[in-house]
Amino acid sequence: MSELKKYKELALGGNIEKGGTAVDFKTGDWRSSRPVYNPENCIQCLFCWVYCPDSAVILKDGKVAGFNLEHCKGCGICAHECPGKKKVKAIVMEEEVK
Template identity: 45%
Template sequence: MIKAKDINEHTPWQDLTPGGEIYEPGTARAFNTGTWRTNTPVFHEEACKHCMLCIPFCPDSSIPVKDGKRLDFNYLHCKGCGICENVCPFKAITMVSGGVAL
């Protein structure tokens, strides 16, 4: 069965999955929505208290968590909406202009 990552606009219809079904979970992960950003969040680790309030507010599941700590942003999916900056009580996130944090 053809894998999602191998399907593109050049794939002949005979090779597509029957009924347009997808047999793997979470294939959207391979898709880059980071190019949408016009503003970019920057994570200041030293200010973060790992209260986790930003995590459920991220519409793009772009803040990874490991062992009770939030990690730096996943810029492959972050669309730069800025919700996280506003919900952070400790100013550990600031938005900068442009699609890339320099």
């Protein structure tokens, strides 16, 4: 609690006075299912990266390297769009309870 600001220290009207701050706001704990990545079936089409609504697909050297689960909300769009290799998907959704 000690790092919370007092009211006189806040920006006018609750403005957040810079861009790109969503990365600091962890929202992944809403998720009820998570994407599981199987690189063997991945053709590196990057559809998952394009379609992810919350930039939760991590790229490394232009290739899919996994998911940022602090921001992934488990919507499953990546798994839905994934064409996979020979009709076997590289992304499948798994329930969090498992």
